[in-house]
Amino acid sequence: MPNNPAEGLTDIFWEQAQESILVRPVCGSCDKSFFSPQVLCPNCQSDTWEYQKSSGEGTIYSYTVVHRPPDDSFPNPLIIADIELDEGWRMFSWIVKCDPNEFDIGSKVKAHFQNFAGTMLPVFTLSKGDQ
Amino acid sequence: MNLNAAIAGIGLTKQSKSLSMSSIAVCVEALNLALEDAGITLDEVDGIAARWPGPGGTSFDSGVIDWSGVLGTSFRWVGDTYPQGIPGVLDAAAAVSAGLCDVAVIFGGQAGVLGESELATYTRPKNEFVEPWGLFTAAHFALIANVYFQRFKPDRDRLSYAAATIRNAGAINPNAVMYGRGPYTPEDIVSSPIICEPFHLLDLCLATEGASAVVVTTVERARDCPNPPIRILGGSSEWYRQQYVDPPRYDEVGDLGKDALARTFGIAGLSPRDIDVYELYDINTWEVIRQFETMGLCDSGEGVEFVYENGIGLGERFPTNTDGGLLSFSHTGWGGPTLKIVEAVTQLRGTAKTGQVIEAETALVTGAGSGAQYFNAAVLGIDR
Known part of the structure; x- marks a missing residue:
């Protein structure tokens, strides 16, 4: 298995960046933000996270x-x-x-x-x- | 714990800014030198830890380097997790000790890859959240060091003493890439161009070509070899995070290695002050200082003064990086970690042509560092 992150994992980050919007993964289970994007939340290992806009x-x-x-x-x-x-x-x-x-x-x-x-x-x- | 494992052979090719051969060829040259040194033939090798996958590796593409194919042999044990330096040797020692194999070889290096480029490509990891901002490995370390500098305000000239001392050991070593370059004063270090604050050019390690190899076998087998066995007395690793992906922080990795070093010394039944020669991973000057702190020889923030007051040169209290280290001897990419082990074995055999510590019986070897977010250590000793 290659070491690359899961396909498409970071697409939204770069798409939003093109619109000058900063986003980061926020876990739907523990509410923590994390970066860089991972398949599972590094705090609680949930896969229910989504990208949300950051205040920057x-x-x-x-x-x-x-x-x-x-x-x-x-x-x-x-x-x-x-x-x-x-x-x-x-x-x-x-x-x-x-x-x-x-x-x-x-x-x-x-x-x-x-x-x-x-x-x-x-x-x-x-x-x-x-x- | 007693590992039934010893280093029976070492191999070191010419180290140079550029070699006109392939990485595979220079690695095999180092391997053959190590086997010759051990008086062991390839037929007896049944374990291997070397860069590139296979056999049993993670890439099935045609043309992938497979050491069983290159060497025309098969293995009982393949160390594929971190196939170089201290983790490679520790895994091999455990494998030999447990009887998974009898003779393991660990080797690595590079050639024909650096060219004229000022920056080695492996110092610029390709990661979408790293590369676009121009990060390179020295900058990762600088981000940690800058917090240390702001917090503890170390004396810059005394920090430079460490770089000058290690580089001066390389200046007199004919095998060092920087042979004849020096002697340096602390003033020379800070007079060299600033690369990334707080690091000047002469604070930073080389990027060079060459290869090195070691042969690990049981103590009994090693006693039949031409050179005295060098025992693997203990070792440990700390894997904090994947290297060069997310920002490393002083508050998280400033004391990286404390656990690994304590465990290493515990296994070896020795304390940091018992060691005769220190082969520390000198990716930059400050990392050398940091390791004296993580060994527990002084408190955080006191390393610069401690090293300056006690001395790390030949004939001083803590002789360190006797060959010139990564700063002046050589740093061959993924092969770099193995160079430290080769110099430690040379010191314990008492055969170093320059920088020999008289009657050295124990050596500490370290690898990686805070900016890489992983660290490893081993203690080697003569066979008593």
Whole structure:
């Protein structure tokens, strides 16, 4: 069996992203959000989860300023972050439209969408009040 | 617990930035060197843990590498879960000890794949929630290290001491890819370009080509071999999450390895301070520091000072990565974890041409790390 996730498991995430909508799996059994998408809820192993719209509001758990991105197509410097969404899930993303000295671990951020290499990617900017 | 298992042979090919041969060929070269070293012929090999599926693997496609076909033999035991490094050797030790097979070989490496590219492809895992944002393996580790740096504010120059010391061990080792490169001062480390904060170029491991192999058999069989047996005294693993899929967090994996190390030392009947030589998985400078903390030699956040005060160079209290490590000796992708075992065995035989710890009787070997979200450890020792 290949290691790929179940076919179509993540389609809705990317379809919604094309519409600039951020979604995440929410379990119908335990109500927990999780990410990345899994066949079963990692909290209670239920398969009754569905994608729901996220507020896109979260906190920077950690970040790293990358000065040597993998290739020239990426911005340089590139701020890669681990975002903790307020709904209790996490994802890798970027912090954009600010300088590394304007924020720190724990700063509040909000999701936006940016067309990168033909895909609408969720990225994050500093929330008002943190700027 | 007494595992009836020992390492009877080791094989190490030339390590280089680029080798003009195939990965299969360089792996078989390492295997043959290890068998020659053990004085054992291929006929006697009945167990194998090596990368690529088969026989009994998970891909049935035509052209898939099948070691029984490549080597023209059949096996009693195949380790297919994590067929390299410490988990491969521990599984083989258990298999040999239980009589599932008599002679197991563990090997891995790469050649003809890196080319001129600055970034090895295996450092950019293809996952739809990772790759589009430009993640690479060092960045996963940087996300964890940055939390540590903010929380504990370690002295950067003293952190650099660890990188400089390990790289300087490689600088004098003719077999190291970075032979002749150095000596480095801590200032040189932070003067090198920043790749992903807090890591500078000289904080990060190599991506190189070459292969390595070990032969595991029973202690009795190993005693008949030309070289003294090196016993597998204990080991353990921690599999926290699949590597490089979801964001690793300091609060979850900052002490990854604590359980595996405690269990390893418990099985071996030794404590971290009893070890004569430490072959730690130095994927970056900070991971070396972190492992001194997870061994329990110092508290979280104190590793930089502990390592600086006690010393990790030859002749110091905790001689570490005596061949130059992944930072300077070599890091051959999936074959990298096996390199650590080969150096530990070399040290315990007392045959290292450089970096030899005098009368080393026990060695700690580790693999993987916090950013990979899994970790493993083993203690090796001379046959008493």
